[in-house]
Amino acid sequence: MTLDSVTEPGVDAPEGAVMEGPPAKTDLDRKINRFFAGSVVRKDLVKAVKGNAIVPSYVLEYLLGQYAASDDEATIQAGIEAVRKILADHYVQRNQAELVKSTIKERGRHRVIDKVTVTLNEKDDVYQAEFANLGIKGVLVESATIKAHPKLLVGGVWCICDVEYFHTDDARSVPWILGSLKPIQMSSFDFDGYLAGRREFTTDEWIDLLIQSIGFNPDMFGRRAKLIQLVRLIPFVERNYNLVELGPKGTGKSHIFSEFSPHGMLISGGEVTVPKLFINNANGRLGLVGYWDVVAFDEFAGKKKRTDKSLVDIMKNYMANKSFSRGTSVEGAEASMVFVGNTSHTVPYMLKHSDLFDELPESYHDSAYLDRLHHYIPGWEVDTIRSEMFSNGYGFVVDYIAEVLKSMRNSDHSDRYQQHFTLGSDISTRDRDGIHKTFSGLMKLLFPHEEATQEEIAEVLRLAIEGRKRVKDQILRIDSTMADVKFGYSDTAGVWHAVSTLEEDEYPAYYHRRHAGAGDNSASDEQGEPSSNNTVVEEPPAVAPPVAQTLFEGHREFQENQRGVSYDTILLPYLLGSGEITIVDPYIRLPHQGRNLVDLLALLAAAKDPADEIAVTLVTKEDTGEFHRQHLLMLKEIQDGAATVGINFSVTWDESIHDRSIRADNGWKILLGRGLDIFQKGSGSQYDLGARRQEFRQVVAFGVSYFRSGTEPE
Template identity: 45%
Template sequence: MELKDKILKHFEGKVVRKDLTALVKGNNPVPAYVLEYLLGQHCAIDDEEIIKTGVETVRNIIKNNYVHRSDAELVKARIRNSGSYKIIDKINVSLNDTQANMYEADFANLGIRKVPIADQMVLDNPKLLSGGGVWCILTVGYSHADDINMRWLVVDLKPIQVANINLQEYINLRSEFTTDEWLDLLMHSIGLNPEYFNKRDKFIQLSRLIPHVENNYNYIELGPKGTGKSHVFSELSPHGVLVSGGDVSKARLFVNNTGKGAIGLVGYWDVVALDEFEQEKGGKRTDGDLVKIMQNYMANQSFNRGKETYQATASMAFVGNTKHNVPYMLKNSHLFESIPEGYIKGAFLDRMHMYVPGWEVSILKSAVFSTEYGFIVDYLAEILRELRKSDFSTLLDDTIRLDGSLTTRDKTAIRKSFSGLVKLIYPHQDLTEKEVLELLDFSIEGRKRVKDQLYIIDETFRSDPVEFKYTILSSGKEVFPETLENLNYRAEVEVREELNEDNSEARIEKPRLNLEPHEVEIKDNQTGISFKKLFGNYLKGANNITIQDPYIRMYYQFNNLLEFCVMLGNNKEPDQEINLEVVTWNHEEYMSDSIGFFEELVLSVQGLGINLTYKMEQHHDRFIASDNGWKINLGRGLDIFEKIEGRFNVAELDQNRRKCKECHITYLKI
C-alpha cells in the first residue's frame, strides 16, 4: 500500500493535502494552522471534486471573513451596517482595572482597541491574556445607541484549534507505519517533501518540534538565511509564539507590565521562540537582568515576580543567522559568535539542551515543499501538547550507560532530546537497539556542540572537561559520538595537508602505512570523503581488482565508477596496468542501456591503464576485492554521495566537497 493510501486509511479527517495551504494562502499573512484548520473542515479527503469545492469555500471564507489591514475600514463599515459580522482576526486581551473594571480586546488587523469582552470568554480562553495574540473566528457587534462609550462588542469567540484528539488512537496507529513511512508523514506534515531530504536532514527538520513536545526544553539553531528556521515556531502551532529577539524584555517574557505585574509569555505559551537572535543593531545593549532571569528560568523552570516565585513549562527556542561559514568559526571564533554579546556567557549557554546545525539545512526552494498528505498542523500540535506530559527518556536505561564524567546538565540535555525524538518518531515506544542508538547519537551531538563551544568561551569549563561517550549494555562496546562539523573540519585540514605535500617541490617519501582491518562509519551530510581517502592506500600495488555492486545502473552511478577508475589511475605507478572487473545487474528492459554505458567506459579508461571488464550477474553483496590481500565491504557500493544540487557546484569537481549518505565500510585482510 502506498504511503498516501495508508495515511488516508488511518487518519482520514486529520490530514490535508499540503499544497492546498499555499493555494488558498496567496499573499495573506495567515498562519498555516489557521488555513489548515479551515481546509481540514472542508477538504480533508482524497476526492478531487470535494477538494475543489472545499478550496473554493476556504478561499471565500478568507476573502469575506479574514481581515486584511488594508481593508479594515471596509470591514468596520460592514459590521456597522449589518449590526454584527463574523471575522477572522488575531486578538489580545488585557484587564482594564483602573476605570471600566473589565477585560478589553485589541484587534491586530481590524485596528480597534479596548473592545469589551465577556469575563467568561476570557476564563474559557486564558491565552487571550498572554500578550502574544490568538487567532480567532469571532462575531463582532456594533451598537448605534447614543448613550454608550464603546460601540464595538465581541458577541461570540472561538479560538482556531482542534476541539478533541485521541492520543491513544494516534499512538496505536503509529504501529501501522514503518519508521521511514512515519518520518515521511511527519515531513509532509511540516510542509516538506521527504524525497529531498536524507535521514539526518529529516532529524534536523523534525528537531524543531522538540520544544513543542518537551516541557522546559532549551533549543538553539543558528545558520544561513532562508532555511526555514523560524517557520515551525510561527506557522505550525497555536501553542507557540514567535517574537523578535530585539523586542524581548523582562516584562514581556516574565512579568507583563501592562496589567499590574501580570505573567508574561512564558506563563501562557508552550514555546516562546526568539527570532533573529543575532548581534544587537544600532548599538542596543542586552539587558543584563533579562539574561539572568532567563538563565535562571532555563535552569529551574521558575522565575520571580516580586516576592513570589512562579513555575512555568514553556520551552525556549532561539533562532538566528550566522555571519561566517563553519570552518571560519571553528578556527577563528566559536559557533555562538553571531548571538548578542550579552548572552555569550558560559552560565547562560550551558542551559542549552540542543544546538541544531542550521548550516546543514539547504535554502528552501519551491521544489522541496510537499504536495502530498500530512497531518493538519493543528491536530499535530494538540498531539504534541498531550505528549508533553510524558517522559520517554527511561527507554535509555536498559540500553546504554552514559559516561560518569558527564555533568548533570549534560545528561539532562541528552535525555530530554532523546525523549523528544522518541515522542515524535516512536510515540508507541517500540524501538530496536539500533534505533535507540541512532536517536541517542543525534541527541549527544546536539549537546556536545554546545559544550565544545563552552570550552572556548569560558575557561572555567576547561578545568573540568567531560567525555561524551556511552557504553552499550548488551555488548560492553564504548561509543564516542562526534559532531559532524568537527569531522568535516578535520577532513578538510587533512585534504589541504595532502595537497600541500603533493605540490611540494622537495618531496620526501612517506613511510609505508601500517594498514589494519577496521570499520569506517560515514554519516549523512559528512564531507571530506573521497575515493582516494577511502580506498587509495588499500589498493596500492594491486594488479587485479573486482568491484561487486548490483546498483551501477543510473547515469550518476556510472559516473561514480568513472571517478573510481580515475582514482585508480592516479594511485598506481605510471607503467602499471590494472585489470578491473565490475559485477553488477540491471532489469532486463534496461540491460542494453547498462551495456552501452559500460562499452563507453571501457574505451574511456584505457588511457588510464585500466583494463575494464564487466559481468551482469545478480548478487546481493557489495564489495571491492583485490589481489594485494584486501577486501572492502561496501554498505552502499560506490553510491556514497548525495545528489549534487544546481548547475554550478564545486562539489561536482571535488569529491571532498560533496555531502555523503550514511553508510558503513569494512576493511578485511584476506
C-alpha cells in the same frame, strides 16, 4: 547486448518528472488515510488555497481539516473551493480593511478571520480587543472569553469572530461589538485513537508520517536528517526545554515555530524585553512564558547586537529553575525556550578561531547561560530548503498534531533507556538533564505507544547525548574551569559506547582545542599543531588519507551529513599501482550513479603515469526496464571517454550480485556498503561547489571495509 553495439543517440533517463493533476498516492499515504481518516490532509493543499493571504499554515490547515481531510479527489476539490470561498469572504486583507468595515456597518454583523490581541483597560475596568488586519481597537470583550482563552492577552491569537456594528452619540463609545470569538485550534481529540494508529506503523513509516506532517518530502532526507528535523518539535512536547540551532541561512530554522503550532510564539531577538517575556511590574501581568508552550527567538545571533543584561540574568534563572522573580514574587512557567540564528562562518573556521557559539551576542556568549541549553541542533547539517523538498503527501492536520504534542507535555519518558543502558558516571547533573529531556521528547514523538526495540532506544539516546555534548564541548573551549566529560553509555554487558559529534569526527585537529582566551594556553601554535594539554584523539581522523606504507585495514563508519569525504581519500590510496581493478556494483544505472563512476575513473587516470594503462571492469546488473537503452548509452559514453585517458573500461553483466566491492591486483579488496553511491543529492545548481569537489558534499550513512589479499572474511 554489448556496449559496442549501442550506437543510436539517446536521452538520459529523467531524474524526476513533473506530475500533472493530483499526485499519485503512495502506499504510506493510503495507510495514513486508513488509520487517521479525518485527521490528515494533503500537504500541498495549503499552497493551493493560500494565495496572497499572510496567514500561518496552521490557520489554513484548520480550515482544510474541516473541509478537505479526505483522500477522495472530488471531496478534496470541493473542500479547496469551500476554503477559498471562506478566505475570500471572511479573511481580512489589510488593504481591504475599510471595505470589510463597511460591510459590517451595512449588514450589521459579519464574520471575519483575523489576529486578535486583547488588553486590559484599567481605567474603565474592561477588556478591549484589537484586530490586527481590520485595524479596529477598543472592542469590548467579556471576562469569560479571556478566562477561556488567556493567550489573547499575550501575543494575540488567530480567531474566527462575529463582529457587529452599533453607533451611538456617545463619543467615548466604540461602535464595534464582539458577537462571538473562536480561536483557530482544536478543542478535543482522541489520544487513545492516536496511540492505536501509531501501532499500525513501522518506525520508518511513522517518522515519514511526521516529516510529511511538517510539510517535507521524506524521500529527500536521510535518516539522520529526518531525526534532526524532528528534534525541532521537542519543545512542543517537552516542558521547559531549552534548544538552540545555529546554521546557514535558508534552512527553515524558524518555520516550525511560526507556522507549525498555535501553541508557539516566534519573536525577533531584538524585540525582547523583560516585561514582554516574563512579567510587567507595573500591572503584574505575566509575559509570554506564562501563556505559550514555546517561545522562540528568531535572528538570535549577531555579535554586535545590544542586549539587556537584566534580561539575560532572569533568562538564565528561568532556564535553570523554571521560575523567575520580579519584585517580591516568584513565578513559575512551563514554556520551552528556542534560540535560532544564522552563522556567517564555516564549522572548521569557527572551531579554529573561536567556538560554535561564536555568532551569539557577547552577553549570551557566557558559559553559565550556555550550560542551560539542553541540545544544540547542528544547523550546518540541514540542507537549504528547495521547492522539491516540500511534500505533496498526507500528514497530520497541524492543529491536530499540535494538540497531541501538547497533551504529552505532562508525561516523562526520560527513564525508558535505563533497562538497557547506563550513562557515563562522570556526566554531570546538568548534562544528564539535557540528555534526559531530549531523549524523553524524541521517545514521545517516535514511540508514544512505548514500544521501541533496544536498537531504536540506542539510536535516540545517542542523538540526545550528541546534542548535549555539542553544547558542553563548546563551553569547555570558553571556560577552562569546566572539567572534561566522557560522553557515552554502557550496555547491560558492560560494553562502553562512546558518543562523538559529527564535526568532531570531521575536524579533530580543530575540535579539541581550547579557546585561546579561555584562561589556558591550549590553543594551537602557528603551525596548527595542538598542544599537549588538549583532549587526546584516540582514533585517526575518519577521512584522513591513509599513508601509502601504513594503509588502514579494517572497518570504518561514516555518519549521515558528514562532509570532507571523497573517493580521493577513502578509495584512491588503496588502488594506486594497480593494473587491473574490478568494481562490483549492481546499481550503476541512474545519471548520478554514472557520474560517481566517472569521478573515480578520473582520479585513477590523474594518479597514474600517462604512459600506463589500467583495465577497469564493472560487474553490474543490466537495466531491462523502461530506461534500458539510456543505461547502455551511458555506459558506452563512459567507456569511450575512459579510453582517451588510458583506462580500458569494460562491463560484465551479472544478475546474481548484491554486495558492492572493489578488488585491485595490488592485493587490496574494499567492501562498500552502498557502493559508489555515498553522496546526498545536491541542489542541482551548476554553481554548487559540491558538484565540483566531493569533500564539500554531505554523505549518507555508510560503511567501508579494507582487507589485504587473503585476510578478508569468508
